[in-house]
Amino acid sequence: MYLEDCLTAYHLTDDYGFHMPGHKRGTLNPFLSGNFSLAGVDITEIPGFDDLHEPTGILKEEMDRAAAFYGTAATIFSVNGSTASNLAAVSAAVPDGGCLIAAGNCHRSIPHAAEIRHLKMITLTPPMLRPGIPGPIVPSSVGETLDRARREGSPASAVVITSPTYEGVFSDIRAIAGEVHRREAVLIVDEAHGAHFSRHPAFPESAIGQGADLVIHSVHKTLPSLTQTSLLHNVTGRVPTERLMHYMDIYESSSPSYILLASITACLHLMMAEGESLFDPYVGALRALRARLGRLRHLHLFESPQAEPSKLVIETGGAAINGRPLTGAVLAEELRSRYHLIMEKTTADYALAMTSAADTEEGFRRLGDALLAIDGTLTDSSAL
Numbered sequence: 001m002y003l004e005d006c007l008t009a010y011h012l013t014d015d016y017g018f019h020m021p022g023h024k025r026g027t028l029n030p031f032l033s034g035n036f037s038l039a040g041v042d043i044t045e046i047p048g049f050d051d052l053h054e055p056t057g058i059l060k061e062e063m064d065r066a067a068a069f070y071g072t073a074a075t076i077f078s079v080n081g082s083t084a085s086n087l088a089a090v091s092a093a094v095p096d097g098g099c100l101i102a103a104g105n106c107h108r109s110i111p112h113a114a115e116i117r118h119l120k121m122i123t124l125t126p127p128m129l130r131p132g133i134p135g136p137i138v139p140s141s142v143g144e145t146l147d148r149a150r151r152e153g154s155p156a157s158a159v160v161i162t163s164p165t166y167e168g169v170f171s172d173i174r175a176i177a178g179e180v181h182r183r184e185a186v187l188i189v190d191e192a193h194g195a196h197f198s199r200h201p202a203f204p205e206s207a208i209g210q211g212a213d214l215v216i217h218s219v220h221k222t223l224p225s226l227t228q229t230s231l232l233h234n235v236t237g238r239v240p241t242e243r244l245m246h247y248m249d250i251y252e253s254s255s256p257s258y259i260l261l262a263s264i265t266a267c268l269h270l271m272m273a274e275g276e277s278l279f280d281p282y283v284g285a286l287r288a289l290r291a292r293l294g295r296l297r298h299l300h301l302f303e304s305p306q307a308e309p310s311k312l313v314i315e316t317g318g319a320a321i322n323g324r325p326l327t328g329a330v331l332a333e334e335l336r337s338r339y340h341l342i343m344e345k346t347t348a349d350y351a352l353a354m355t356s357a358a359d360t361e362e363g364f365r366r367l368g369d370a371l372l373a374i375d376g377t378l379t380d381s382s383a384l
Contacts, residue, residue: 018353019344023224031266088247136171143179168311177211192218200279
């Protein structure tokens with residue numbers, strides 16, 4: 001079987017994805033459900049459609065519109081995902097051979113940027129909230145690490161924080177920004193998993209409003225946009241936009257897909273037009289599902305005031321299945337094989353379901369039914 005055959009067969013299944021991308025097989029985003037062939041609009045730079053690397057027309061208008069919506073000095077589109085956005089942010093903020101401080105749970109693109117740019121990278125280790133779940137970065141530790149780097153002769157030009165994490169744990173960006181800026185460094189926040197922040201009161205405030213200098217959003221993770229779509233926000237202008245564009249020119253494809261670009265713009269237009277009203281039914285359904293999962297006896301839904309609610313982290317510790325301890329991978333396989341529900345991530349301790357405003361009530365019902373049914377078959381692993 002060929003890849004295209006596998007995708008065609010998948011399209012015909014009733015599999016439901018609790019994973020990225022956040023458009024959930026095309027719902028909500030009007031461009032993705034348009035009555036045309038995607039091949040028919042698969043173009044790159046042709047007359048009338050501007051150039052992503054030197055935008056002066058429609059793409060500049062769209063990025064300016066996005067910057068006005070987010071309240072940034074500039075917002076840059078990426079069709080090479082937040083990987084390219086992270087690489088460009090670090091490269092623009094830290095001189096070649098300089099020093100970077102980064103959270104230990106940062107995305108691999110951050111150490112890759114350090115390797116490419118010959119940077120000294122100092123790691124901030126977050127405390128653990130639960131097995132396998134790193135907690136938020138402590139603001140005072142950021143200041144202490146910056147001071148130590150300066151004393152040791154390697155003053156850091158920038159600090160990179162991942163907030164929220166894969167599990168939805170967010171840091172106090174406002175306090176961290178204070179520590180960073182008092183020491184005249186740049187704060188980069190990889191908010192790839194938080195593109196929905198500030199879109200509804202149920203979710204935390206975005207780092208954009210908390211003093212971060214550069215913020216990265218993966219619009220495909222938690223908003224209705226296609227995979228590989230990202231935004232690089234120059235919030236404060238401390239890093240020149242020209243430098244960011246220069247490094248995006250290096251790291252991004254010279255033939256950007258206009259299908260991906262249009263999925264970004266259609267997604268943003270939807271956010272601009274409908275705002276919180278788009279999220280009201282989603283938040284209500286999410287709260288109802290979380291309340292329902294409170295009835296689990298052996299599985300546990302991770303909850304913390306330091307974690308945002310869109311990520312459903314189902315912890316398996318203490319549960320057993322068929323006479324052996326239950327792992328996140330085994331739980332995910334049960335959900336996939338028996339209930340056609342596909343999780344985003346697994347560890348030894350949990351299975352993670354990603355949700356978005358594109359999720360349906362039926363999808364949430366199916367997940368709740370499946371988890372409660374599986375929970376009813378489990379035993380206590382301490383009895384093994």
